[in-house]
Amino acid sequence: MILSQNTFAQDTSIYDKNQVFDPLFMTHDGTEFRSANGAPGPKYWQNSVNYNIHATLDEKDTLINGNVTINYTNNSPDELKYLWLQLDQNLFNPDSRGAATTLVTGDRFDVKGYKKGGYHIQSATVIYKGKTYKIDPVITDTRMQLRLPFTVKPNGDKIDVKVQYSFSIPEYGADRMGRLYTKNGVVYQLAQWYPRMCVYDAVKGWNTLPYMGLGEFYCDYGDFDYYVTVPADMIVAGSGDLQNPEQVLTATEIKRLTEARKSDSTVFIVKENEIGDKSTRPAEKGMLTWHFKMHNSRDVSWTASKAFIWDAARINFPSGRKGISMAVYPVESKCYDAYGRATQYLKQSIEFYSKTYFEYPWNSAVAVAGVALGMEYPGIIFCSYRIGKANLWHDITHEIGHNWFPMIVGSNERRYMWMDEGMNTFINGYASNAFNHGEYGDTTNRSILGMARTMMRAKDPLMTPPESMSLRDYGQYYSKTAVGLNILRNSVIGPDRFDYAFKTYIDRWAFKHPQPNDFFRTMNDAAGEDLNWFWKEWFYETWKLDQSVKSVKYVDDNAANGALITIENLQQMALPVTLQITEENGNRNELKLPVEVWQRDSEWTFKYNSTSPITSVVLDPHDELPDINRKNNTWKSK
Numbered sequence: 001m002i003l004s005q006n007t008f009a010q011d012t013s014i015y016d017k018n019q020v021f022d023p024l025f026m027t028h029d030g031t032e033f034r035s036a037n038g039a040p041g042p043k044y045w046q047n048s049v050n051y052n053i054h055a056t057l058d059e060k061d062t063l064i065n066g067n068v069t070i071n072y073t074n075n076s077p078d079e080l081k082y083l084w085l086q087l088d089q090n091l092f093n094p095d096s097r098g099a100a101t102t103l104v105t106g107d108r109f110d111v112k113g114y115k116k117g118g119y120h121i122q123s124a125t126v127i128y129k130g131k132t133y134k135i136d137p138v139i140t141d142t143r144m145q146l147r148l149p150f151t152v153k154p155n156g157d158k159i160d161v162k163v164q165y166s167f168s169i170p171e172y173g174a175d176r177m178g179r180l181y182t183k184n185g186v187v188y189q190l191a192q193w194y195p196r197m198c199v200y201d202a203v204k205g206w207n208t209l210p211y212m213g214l215g216e217f218y219c220d221y222g223d224f225d226y227y228v229t230v231p232a233d234m235i236v237a238g239s240g241d242l243q244n245p246e247q248v249l250t251a252t253e254i255k256r257l258t259e260a261r262k263s264d265s266t267v268f269i270v271k272e273n274e275i276g277d278k279s280t281r282p283a284e285k286g287m288l289t290w291h292f293k294m295h296n297s298r299d300v301s302w303t304a305s306k307a308f309i310w311d312a313a314r315i316n317f318p319s320g321r322k323g324i325s326m327a328v329y330p331v332e333s334k335c336y337d338a339y340g341r342a343t344q345y346l347k348q349s350i351e352f353y354s355k356t357y358f359e360y361p362w363n364s365a366v367a368v369a370g371v372a373l374g375m376e377y378p379g380i381i382f383c384s385y386r387i388g389k390a391n392l393w394h395d396i397t398h399e400i401g402h403n404w405f406p407m408i409v410g411s412n413e414r415r416y417m418w419m420d421e422g423m424n425t426f427i428n429g430y431a432s433n434a435f436n437h438g439e440y441g442d443t444t445n446r447s448i449l450g451m452a453r454t455m456m457r458a459k460d461p462l463m464t465p466p467e468s469m470s471l472r473d474y475g476q477y478y479s480k481t482a483v484g485l486n487i488l489r490n491s492v493i494g495p496d497r498f499d500y501a502f503k504t505y506i507d508r509w510a511f512k513h514p515q516p517n518d519f520f521r522t523m524n525d526a527a528g529e530d531l532n533w534f535w536k537e538w539f540y541e542t543w544k545l546d547q548s549v550k551s552v553k554y555v556d557d558n559a560a561n562g563a564l565i566t567i568e569n570l571q572q573m574a575l576p577v578t579l580q581i582t583e584e585n586g587n588r589n590e591l592k593l594p595v596e597v598w599q600r601d602s603e604w605t606f607k608y609n610s611t612s613p614i615t616s617v618v619l620d621p622h623d624e625l626p627d628i629n630r631k632n633n634t635w636k637s638k
């Protein structure tokens, strides 16, 4: 006897179990480079690259003049006849591919906005086995090829590359760098500021996808030794450790920094009323060179301005090591709810991620208020100068969270944007929950209903590369990935198994280059669960979820004998089932069914040991799944 039927339950299901539980998905064997368990294989290699950079800020002409020496080690098993370098500034050349593919109406990256952009390469030379060769570079959009008159040998051979260059600093550098005009001077944010090596890897060979705006970066690891020369009245903050404080800071500033290194509360290095004061600079005129070093990083960036307030506090790492968290910002950003708390937001984010996931490997980090809305670099983040409170917290914890993905776990952002944006957004939720007893609230679950709406209209799966992703859909890289990982953690395998596997992935791939399958395989292997159905439906497809309660019957028409509840999967996505069942006698129970019930078919009937008539059955009672039609989630007796 059917007691009642939900009005939506007669919708016909489009579910095909063989699409989800697809035996042909991810079937290739592991290789000696990438093991079947998702770890780097016994012959995994990557090339290493050290940079020595000297750059001068020419404020009058808004130029950077620089030269870079790159020590490149070819650890690959291949001979290299040519090298490829990335010339990111060429995005701002009016003829760039990024400009050509920007909508007439413009977009967030605004790469059509700057007419003087692009690198001027004055010279390129290579030094190999003691001999110097001048090379005529072949420049194609944001890439530069150096064709060599010899081959770099496999398995550890070395070559030095020297490039002399300049570029005009765009005002709005694709939301990743640029210039901000403030009351007390310009804030320069310098990134993508030196020619750098493309990655040569065992997956694609040379990775030469152009920089076009949305797709970010893919870089090898190495040591950076860099010198930036700026007018003496400016303060510089950069990635890594300042090497020459006694040359660029005053005795007072050095003393205050020493104090900050011992203080959990924020200490001013340059106060608001000291901005522009001659006493804050060791030289009144001319230029000063700031020297920084950063060990085992994939990039470095820096900022310079005479408009900065500067404050700092100590970072406490789990190992007992100490570091320093800093913020530099113009007076426009100063009030307590804005940048006055930036150093603390940064410090507490780093402490949380270090404790929960992987210890931050560097000694310093700095948040810079400027023109970019939010952009991450190793040890330095650029945040919008005009946000405060919760927005600034979320911006800072997100941008510094990128120091785990992709700065530590070095995925290829240009192809797989979900691997950095999504994993980062996922960990940001937990950092926000933990910050100051939840001052800025729980962001892990609130987005599920919005996620269902997003998934309804999404046309592109998460695996779509950034330059092919619909500009309407690219928010999915952040939200859909984070929601998916939360579902996996909280509704599929549970926090303990998820966290262990997720940390295994971080440990295995720290300072290396994971591919999507390395993540999927590590999660499968370390959690001990074949999650291929989830990887396929969540990352490779745009399927939707619609679970419904179809019917409730009683054994021999008697509720005391137990109930037969039938649920149905109407759309193509499959996820585990949570039901809340309430009986007339007041009993309320929650029941979980594994995803495997959907390996049977689109309909599943199970026995529930009722003792009195059931008054309601509710699917997904805690709003954990992005069900696109919640009306058929509830069955009620008439």
Ligand SMILES: [Zn+2]
Residues within 6 Å of the ligand: 398, 399, 402, 421, 424
């Ligand atoms: Zn991001």
